[in-house]
Amino acid sequence: MHELGIATAVLDAVRTEARRRPGARVRRVGLRLGEVGGVDRDALTFCFEAITRDTELDGLVLDIEHCPLRHRCPACDRTFEVARFETQCPICGCRDTVCVGGDELELAYLEVDDDGPGTPGTEGPQ
């Protein structure tokens, strides 16, 4: 249950970015979550909603992109998704493949609305 800490770190980053854009309203934040990143999507969504409710970011949408475990084959240089931890290269059969994705815990993007009323707390000097 470290999802509350993760949700708080996401919100900190959103607030930092929102302060750089006074007058803009943050609508959506995109997150990349890897299959073996050790973060539960549902628990994170629950925590995120709980800590944004009744704040200036109430209604902010958390958009989670699931990143599957991916390996690259050094023999044929293809990258493939690993299903059920079968890491053998499906193309050439090489067993010595290298993990290149699946442990992401990254902020991808923010969607901000520059036309509407700004996110409260972002107007004026901080």
Added chain:
Amino acid sequence: MDRVPLEQKVLSENDRLAAALRARFAERRVLCLNLISSPGAGKTSLLEKTLERLDPGERVAVLTGDIQTDNDARRLARFGFPVRQITTGGTCHLDARMIERSLTGWRPDAFDLLFIENVGNLVCPTSYDLGEAAKVVVLSVTEGEDKPLKYPGIFHRSSLMVLNKIDLLPYVPFDPDAAEANARRVHPGLEALRVSTLTGEGFDGWLAWLRAQRERHAQAATAPLAG
């Protein structure tokens, strides 16, 4: 509506502190190992038996994390090496800031091997870099041999799996080969050792692994920078 790319790690603040710790450890030639397991797999027992077998002149220190009590620090302090307890007060993992705070006041040359015993938890500690050179995951034969498949994150990120409590193998339906095969499905090439912290079986291999890591780390630290 504008889409602003962010492209940063969610735990970038923790990662920043961990990178500073890693640089500090490298500068002082400290090998730092982060021990992670479920509660009860035997992290503290592994450390007890390890400290018991180390030469008292060795420069080794331990940070041990728990949600409550300083029981583990008291258990580990009996061997004469510097030990500090980190009590998280509810948090289910250690983070880099806790490590940084816990190191204050220790002489920089006091140790060249630092064990961090994380809070017993196979999930949350996975996400938090503590500046360690390697994560070591401890599994025990009273758990399921499919645990590497159920908790892939930590097996994926660990450099070594220590299978503990092998003295119980005659009494439990646990197939150590299957456990290691499962771990290697998640992490091909993962090193694995089998030990009993009760009888000391397998400790020669574990101590040899530690020695090799320390030598490799010291060499890496003394190697001239490329370029």
